[in-house]
Each structure stands twice: as structure tokens, then as C-alpha cells.
Amino acid sequence: MIIVGLTGSIGMGKSTTAAMFAAEGAPVYDADAEVARLYAAGGAAVAPLEAAFPGVTRDGAIDRAELRQRVLGDPAALKRLEGIVHPLLGASRADFFRRADETGAQIVVLDIPLLFETGGERNVQAIVVVSAPENVQRERVLAREGMTGDQLDVILAKQLHDTEKRARAHYVIDTGRGLDAARDQVRDILADLRTKAALEASGEPEQG
Numbered sequence: 001m002i003i004v005g006l007t008g009s010i011g012m013g014k015s016t017t018a019a020m021f022a023a024e025g026a027p028v029y030d031a032d033a034e035v036a037r038l039y040a041a042g043g044a045a046v047a048p049l050e051a052a053f054p055g056v057t058r059d060g061a062i063d064r065a066e067l068r069q070r071v072l073g074d075p076a077a078l079k080r081l082e083g084i085v086h087p088l089l090g091a092s093r094a095d096f097f098r099r100a101d102e103t104g105a106q107i108v109v110l111d112i113p114l115l116f117e118t119g120g121e122r123n124v125q126a127i128v129v130v131s132a133p134e135n136v137q138r139e140r141v142l143a144r145e146g147m148t149g150d151q152l153d154v155i156l157a158k159q160l161h162d163t164e165k166r167a168r169a170h171y172v173i174d175t176g177r178g179l180d181a182a183r184d185q186v187r188d189i190l191a192d193l194r195t196k197a198a199l200e201a202s203g204e205p206e207q208g
Contacts, residue, residue, distance in 0.1 A: 001100065002107045002197050003123065007115035008130030009159050010152070011141035013175030013182065017130045018111040020186040028109045029096045031089060038088055039064060048084045053077075065146075072154065106197040107190065116160045116168065128189060129169035131162055132176040 006021070006028075008014040015032070022028045038045035039062035049067065050057045056067045071077040093110070100108045109128075112120050121127055132140075141152050166172050171192075173185045 001105060002125050002193050002200075004107060004109045004126045004128055004193065005115045005121055005124035006109050006111045006128045006130065007113060007165065009137065009162050009165065010113075010155055011137040012130045012132050012162070013140075014111065014113065014130040016179070017128075017173055017175065017182060017186065018109065020183050021109045021190070024186060024190055026107045026109050026190060027096070027100045027103075027105050028111055029093055030111045032111070032113065034089055034092050035085065038085065038092075044088050045085055049081070052080055052084060107193050114159070116165060117158070121168070126170045126193060127168065128171045128173060129162075129165045130173050130175055131166055132174065134162070136176045137162075 004021075004026070006014065006018055008017075015030075018028050018030060035045075037043055039049075040046075041060035043061070046057060046060065046062055049062055053067060053070045056063055056070060058066075067081070071081050097108070110120070110124060112118070115121055115124075115127070138149075138152065141147055142149065171185075171189045173182055173189070175182045
């Protein structure tokens with residue numbers, strides 16, 4: 001099984017690209033979606049986060065905007081948050097791998113926004129970075145409700161720069177050229193990875 005790490009800075013189109021991989025038959029583990037499940041009413045993260053950050057729950061679920069304000073600019077608070085959430089994510093990821101293995105998946109995709117920032121690239125065999133021109137990125141993000149330029153700058157300051165991500169990737173998908181072009185890039189990457197998976201399974205040396 002080839003484990004692909006899919007990443008990209010905010011506003012680059014990573015979620016849309018992840019859906020394209022899933023549509024082409026590659027199981028996708030969506031870290032953001034899993035966090036949403038953990039934060040929802042009844043989620044495993046609700047009680048411990050409320051204990052660590054009193055007042056961050058609304059109607060039994062985590063108020064993500066309030067939680068974000070509690071940890072923004074506070075490294076100790078962020079570390080406390082990560083200490084609660086990361087082990088829960090690890091357990092759900094292990095369950096994802098178990099299901100993928102049971103279905104005989106050749107390729108799985110881990111959709112992880114902070115892949116490089118958390119050292120997650122050490123746990124994957126191929127890295128796909130989703131990118132777009134900076135002006136396109138800012139336009140997309142600032143179109144989101146409640147997002148300001150200052151907030152975007154704070155977020156970007158905490159992420160590895162897109163140029164560095166691209167340099168460290170095995171594959172780069174440029175979403176600035178439209179959906180059809182992105183889909184073609186996804187298909188090309190999967191074709192290449194499936195060839196490598198077949199060679200790996202056969203024990204033949206990789207060509208080129």
C-alpha cells in the first residue's frame with residue numbers, strides 16, 4: 001500500500017482535490033473532517049477540551065471560533081490543544097488504515113493540512129502539494145465569511161510557505177488552472193502511483 005500525503009496551504013483547493021482522489025477510487029482520510037466529528041456534539045474531544053478551555057462549548061459541541069481565539073498567539077495553549085486532539089486523530093487514522101487494508105486498497109491518501117509542520121511527511125511514501133497563484137489563494141480565502149486579511153496573514157505565518165512545500169513535494173497540483181486541469185493532474189498522479197505499486201508488488205525494480 002502506498003501512503004500519499006496530500007497537503008497545501010489555506011485556500012489552495014486541497015479539499016476539492018481530495019474529493020477528486022476519492023472519486024478516482026483512492027480512499028481518503030480527511031483530518032479536518034475527523035476534527036469536525038470529534039468537535040461535534042457527542043464527539044470524543046468535547047469533554048476534554050471543555051475541561052482544558054472552559055466555555056468553548058455551545059449546545060454540546062465545540063465552538064471552533066471561540067477555541068481558535070483561546071489558542072491564537074499562545075504556544076502553551078496550542079500545545080495543550082494538540083495534546084488532546086492528536087491522540088484521538090491517531091486512533092481514527094489507525095482505523096482508516098485497517099479498513100483500507102481489508103478492502104485491498106493499493107493507494108490511500110492522507111489529507112493533512114499541516115503535513116510538513118507536524119513532521120507527518122516522515123510517515124508517507126509520496127507527497128502531493130496542492131498549490132495556486134498567491135492572488136488566487138487570497139481571493140478564495142477572503143471570500144469566506146468572517147475572514148479578514150489580518151486573520152489570513154496570521155494563519156499563513158504559522159504555515160510553511162507554499163514555495164517550500166512545492167520544493168519538498170513529489171507531485172504538485174496547480175488548482176489555479178481550473179477543475180478539469182486539476183482532475184487530469186490527479187489522474188496522472190494516480191496512474192504513476194499505481195504503476196509503482198504494481199512494480200512493488202511484483203518485486204521488479206522501478207524504472208527511471
